[in-house]
Amino acid sequence: MLRRNVRLRREYLYRKSLEGKERLLYEKKRKIKQALEEGKPIPTELRNEDAALRQEIDLEDERTAVPRSTIDDEYANANERDPKILIITSRNPSAPLTQFAKELTLVFPNSQRMNRGSQVITDIVETCRSHDFTDLIRVAEHRGVPDELVISHLPFGPTAYFQILNVVTRHDNKDKKEMGTVSQAYPHLIFESFSSKIGQRTATILKHLFPVPKADTKRIITFANQSDYISFRHHVYRQSGGPKSIDLKEVGPRFELRLYQIKLGTMDQEEAQNEFVLHSYMNTSKKQKVLGE
Structure with a gap:
């Protein structure tokens, strides 16, 4: 039981560490989208990543467009049963x-x-x-x-x-x-x-x-x-x-x-x-x- 709790906790912390990276990537894609919609040049700091970011934007759907917070993991089952x-x-x-x-x-x-x-x-x-x-x-x-x-x-x-x-x-x-x-x-x-x-x-x-x-x-x-x-x-x-x-x-x-x-x-x-x-x-x-x- 102790080993299982340690493993699950480690997996949770790993997901949490990814949240900051996903948020940074989301902000980059948001800036690309905004520039395209407004007809403005791509920001200078993103020009080297422009092609890769556009490809990811094309593959997004409603579920993946916004980064998923680990808060969703922490309280994922909250509505399935009453608090104890x-x-x-x-x-x-x-x-x-x-x-x-x-x-x-x-x-x-x-x-x-x-x-x-x-x-x-x-x-x-x-x-x-x-x-x-x-x-x-x-x-x-x-x-x-x-x-x-x-x-x-x-x-x-x-x-x-x-x-x-x-x-x-x-x-x-x-x-x-x-x-x-x-x-x-x-x-x-x-x-x-x-x-x-x-x-x-x-x-x-x-x-x-x-x-x-x-x-x-x-x-x-x-x-x-x-x-x-x-x-x-x-x-x-x-x-x-x-x-x-x-x-x-x-x-x-x-x-x-x-x-x-x-x-x-x-x-x-x-x-x-x-x-x-x-x-x-x-x-x-x-x-x-x-x-x-």
């Missing part, structure tokens, strides 16, 4: 972290929480693979305050690392009596301002934690990005009065996420290549937003 998620904490969790992990099992359908004990991450990841889990989520804390959320897609990745801020659990909310019980219906998802390439990548990682909802579901989960801080909100609604009048009720928990790293591997693979790392120089008002406006 395991939620763990760091070792010796405090009561607030344990409560937060419990509430996350209410947020993510088909998820279950496991007391980690003395188990190491490598063994947990292998157990998840053997039991067909699609994702592993780990929450960590600093001095009793949840401060990190890690989402690792299985079997090969990616793994996204988020900082958690401003956590308000259902347990700590002063209006928890008005919240009622959490609906078990699959929620509709709202993603706001994930327009950049990394933003779309982040939205892909988050949305595949949820199954496809029914059309009449009255449960909504929102991920709203503002200045690279993602606000998580959880609501239910019901019609009141006319057909265009609804009552919206927050059911919690609520928190903010800040993406700081994406790795092309699972949680146990420290040597995995970084796809994205948040650098300190990005955190200025004049810098371009990472996730989008």
Whole structure:
């Protein structure tokens, strides 16, 4: 089993390495097409490759005209079955972290929480693979305050690392009596301002934690990005009065996420290549937003 996982992982990384080359070739062919359509001379840097590129353009069809991303490989089977998620904490969790992990099992359908004990991450990841889990989520804390959320897609990745801020659990909310019980219906998802390439990548990682909802579901989960801080909100609604009048009720928990790293591997693979790392120089008002406006 270990040798098979190593082989499959190696094949996946090889496909990922080809993605950059395919994108470069796609850009060259796009420039050739644009020059031909506009009746302009072929760009000087492409004249030596002009004949070969035109031949490839002639052989393209709808399927091969646009390079295929390895994201398609990572989530190729996502629509065939519902997600199955395991939620763990760091070792010796405090009561607030344990409560937060419990509430996350209410947020993510088909998820279950496991007391980690003395188990190491490598063994947990292998157990998840053997039991067909699609994702592993780990929450960590600093001095009793949840401060990190890690989402690792299985079997090969990616793994996204988020900082958690401003956590308000259902347990700590002063209006928890008005919240009622959490609906078990699959929620509709709202993603706001994930327009950049990394933003779309982040939205892909988050949305595949949820199954496809029914059309009449009255449960909504929102991920709203503002200045690279993602606000998580959880609501239910019901019609009141006319057909265009609804009552919206927050059911919690609520928190903010800040993406700081994406790795092309699972949680146990420290040597995995970084796809994205948040650098300190990005955190200025004049810098371009990472996730989008």
